[in-house]
Amino acid sequence: MATVRARVFSYGVSLDADWTATSDRGGSPLPHESEAWTPEHLLLAGLARCSLTALRFHAKRAGIPVAAEAEASGTVTRRESDGRFAFVEIDVAARVTTDTPVDDDTLRGLLARAERDCFVGASLTVAPRYTWTVNGTVVV
Numbered sequence: 001m002a003t004v005r006a007r008v009f010s011y012g013v014s015l016d017a018d019w020t021a022t023s024d025r026g027g028s029p030l031p032h033e034s035e036a037w038t039p040e041h042l043l044l045a046g047l048a049r050c051s052l053t054a055l056r057f058h059a060k061r062a063g064i065p066v067a068a069e070a071e072a073s074g075t076v077t078r079r080e081s082d083g084r085f086a087f088v089e090i091d092v093a094a095r096v097t098t099d100t101p102v103d104d105d106t107l108r109g110l111l112a113r114a115e116r117d118c119f120v121g122a123s124l125t126v127a128p129r130y131t132w133t134v135n136g137t138v139v140v
Contacts (some may be wrong), residue, residue: 009119044072044090047120047128051092055114062110064102070094072128090128092121097135111139 012120019032030037059066074090077093102110111132115121121128132139 002090008112010020040074040076040087043087043120044074047070047090047118047124048092048094050118050120050131051094051114051128054117055094056112058113058117059098062106064098064100064110066096068094068096070134081123087124089127090126091131092128093131093133095133102134107134107139 014022014024015032016022021030021032038103052068052070055068056066070092072090072092074087076085076087078084079086111130111134115128115130
């Protein structure tokens with residue numbers, strides 16, 4: 001019997017002497033702007049983009065065309081559990097539009113998979129709270 005191996009995803013970033021970030025996949029470098037783009041902002045941007053990437057992946061598999069945008073915010077303070085500074089609250093608000101009619105069960109399943117399969121969100125100690133608005137209606 002063959003052993004089933006999990007897929008492996010690898011990512012790399014390098015920082016030069018000026019702390020300009022470069023992806024191992026190319027693209028435009030991200031200059032160090034310590035006041036505007038802190039590491040905490042970058043984590044929130046990564047979470048928002050990862051969530052929408054997971055949504056787009058699952059929507060495409062389901063044959064549902066979507067357009068989406070998101071905002072993420074978070075609070076950092078000392079955690080009660082260990083006294084370390086960390087994100088203690090993270091919220092993601094995503095707005096999704098689709099021209100394809102989607103029944104409630106399919107839509108809820110799609111959004112649940114988008115949350116579950118975002119690697120960034122799954123890696124955090126604090127679970128992000130998501131608010132999904134689809135075609136102008138908040139999905140609860």
